[in-house]
Amino acid sequence: xxxxxxxxxxxxxxxxVRGLRPHASHRVSEVTERPGGKGVNVARVxxxxxxxxxxxxxxxxxxxxxxxxxLTATPRVVDALVPVTxxxxxxxxxxxxxxGDTTQLNExxxxxxxxxWFAFQEAYEGLLTSATAVALCGSLPPGVPVGAYAGLxxxxxxxxxPVLLDTSGEPLRRAVAARPDLIKPNADELxxxxxxxxxxxxxxxxxxxxxxxxxxxxxxxxxxxxxxEGRWRAVPPARLHGNPTGAGDSAVAGLLSGLVEQLPWPDxxxxxxALSAASVLAPVAGEFDAGTYEELVGRVAVTGExxxx
Amino acid sequence: xxxxxxxxxxxxxxxxVRGLRPHASHRVSEVTERPGGKGVNVARVxxxxxxxxxxxxxxxxxxxxxxxxxLTATPRVVDALVPVTxxxxxxxxxxxxxxGDTTQLNExxxxxxxxxWFAFQEAYEGLLTSATAVALCGSLPPGVPVGAYAGLxxxxxxxxxPVLLDTSGEPLRRAVAARPDLIKPNADELxxxxxxxxxxxxxxxxxxxxxxxxxxxxxxxxxxxxxxEGRWRAVPPARLHGNPTGAGDSAVAGLLSGLVEQLPWPDxxxxxxALSAASVLAPVAGEFDAGTYEELVGRVAVTGExxxx
Numbered sequence: 001x002x003x004x005x006x007x008x009x010x011x012x013x014x015x016x017v018r019g020l021r022p023h024a025s026h027r028v029s030e031v032t033e034r035p036g037g038k039g040v041n042v043a044r045v046x047x048x049x050x051x052x053x054x055x056x057x058x059x060x061x062x063x064x065x066x067x068x069x070x071l072t073a074t075p076r077v078v079d080a081l082v083p084v085t086x087x088x089x090x091x092x093x094x095x096x097x098x099x100g101d102t103t104q105l106n107e108x109x110x111x112x113x114x115x116x117w118f119a120f121q122e123a124y125e126g127l128l129t130s131a132t133a134v135a136l137c138g139s140l141p142p143g144v145p146v147g148a149y150a151g152l153x154x155x156x157x158x159x160x161x162p163v164l165l166d167t168s169g170e171p172l173r174r175a176v177a178a179r180p181d182l183i184k185p186n187a188d189e190l191x192x193x194x195x196x197x198x199x200x201x202x203x204x205x206x207x208x209x210x211x212x213x214x215x216x217x218x219x220x221x222x223x224x225x226x227x228x229e230g231r232w233r234a235v236p237p238a239r240l241h242g243n244p245t246g247a248g249d250s251a252v253a254g255l256l257s258g259l260v261e262q263l264p265w266p267d268x269x270x271x272x273x274a275l276s277a278a279s280v281l282a283p284v285a286g287e288f289d290a291g292t293y294e295e296l297v298g299r300v301a302v303t304g305e306x307x308x309x
Numbered sequence: 310x311x312x313x314x315x316x317x318x319x320x321x322x323x324x325x326v327r328g329l330r331p332h333a334s335h336r337v338s339e340v341t342e343r344p345g346g347k348g349v350n351v352a353r354v355x356x357x358x359x360x361x362x363x364x365x366x367x368x369x370x371x372x373x374x375x376x377x378x379x380l381t382a383t384p385r386v387v388d389a390l391v392p393v394t395x396x397x398x399x400x401x402x403x404x405x406x407x408x409g410d411t412t413q414l415n416e417x418x419x420x421x422x423x424x425x426w427f428a429f430q431e432a433y434e435g436l437l438t439s440a441t442a443v444a445l446c447g448s449l450p451p452g453v454p455v456g457a458y459a460g461l462x463x464x465x466x467x468x469x470x471p472v473l474l475d476t477s478g479e480p481l482r483r484a485v486a487a488r489p490d491l492i493k494p495n496a497d498e499l500x501x502x503x504x505x506x507x508x509x510x511x512x513x514x515x516x517x518x519x520x521x522x523x524x525x526x527x528x529x530x531x532x533x534x535x536x537x538e539g540r541w542r543a544v545p546p547a548r549l550h551g552n553p554t555g556a557g558d559s560a561v562a563g564l565l566s567g568l569v570e571q572l573p574w575p576d577x578x579x580x581x582x583a584l585s586a587a588s589v590l591a592p593v594a595g596e597f598d599a600g601t602y603e604e605l606v607g608r609v610a611v612t613g614e615x616x617x618x
Contacts, residue, residue, distance in 0.1 A: 021331075023408075023412055024412065026412075026414050029417070031417075066371045092414075096331070103334075108338070
């Protein structure tokens, strides 16, 4: 199975309202709830692609139970979240029916105690024994040390499990030094890591800092990959309008599934770019429009060069 | 015990944010959760006054479980909510830390099935056998017939239990004809019921439509009572600035506790006006500032006249 780690899981709630006005009272016309957090979104996309996935991270309180109930009801997804005393956070996306714009309210999430962090690391090490790959995704909740991902990368490498890392800031900087197999920064995260706003140069720099491979997600400019096997760029044929939340998570799922299926890099990038574009047409993160994906797979343009052996 | 009915119970969530801006992303700095809905607020105030209270209405889903857990943990409150398949609604109050203003997002709540509405009526009839008074509070959830409160008033009267009604619109108009012992409309609800914007005249008119007594809550102008025993006005000494949500629910609790304690009307009105004003200083509905209440009880001015026998 593929293991995804989401230390800051969430219950993602979407409200539809007619025109959000500060200081007014609004009747919500439609409520949807989905398990959320980046690694959970990655897991749902992987499962939709046919992979067996195990989800770990933290869960607590009534919101955590809803997240677990929904994960358990998802085919090919196994819930291996570790209990904490605090409650799993909610994120609320208020979608304005008039404009389509979204206002986001994100709860901070529970503070993880040292004992809970220790229990997670034990569970993680056990889960790695049956994992073909692991994705470490998203921000760190309060209480988890800033070097958390660096430690989790080292544990995966010691267990011989390929590790993909998708985070930002200081946790990313520290974990890159622990030599993950793949990182997937967006343009801002890559610039923050390397100090360079020039993606070609920055992806190379991120490799020098420790990442074996780097795939930068550059929005409408597609994906830029710097790997030991070569460098490529994958660009979808057209801009799609919709909800960009979760496009990065779909790209991670595409890269990870391509890795465990041992696809050549260009094929992995095509899959990741097509999934990412197709998820823009889905109403919530962690989902994608299957018809668009099938259609785009044949139309993503990949250019690049294989490294000299 | 006193019975309170809340057909549209809620989990009231309060978020504190720094400056709410539509289409932006906000980090919530503080999250509080309380059981909500008008009758639940009334019950919490009654319990704080020392009365044994039973709460009924509907509960469902993960949010319903949180409401029930919190009610069970409240001294002197008994949870007798009736289960439904749908989930109890959330209300979200987003408090802007800069301005103190509140933006409200209210979920619609579950649709009640005919079988669930029947089960509630059975449970209600059973609970009335040990009730000294009953309060019917708030709006009707989807699926409950518009004549619901009229039926519940008749059942209470048949059981010999005094019934207070606090609702609005067509459900109020129909239930008034069933001759409740007391209604507590605000200025808008009273005008909608009677067609008159002149409170003295409108309270008399509401009595002619069937209410035995009428206590109108007129905001800073206090309470206006029209009863078979006489007419009174009760005005708190000063305007208090704060959160007016729940002030009406505190007034209902004051009137209901005065009824079961068989206080004279002027004393009931003093208590209701003082509780209502003191609840403005509490951060959430269903609570009141005890010190302010004790102090205001001696300072509410009551004027009026006793009816000729």
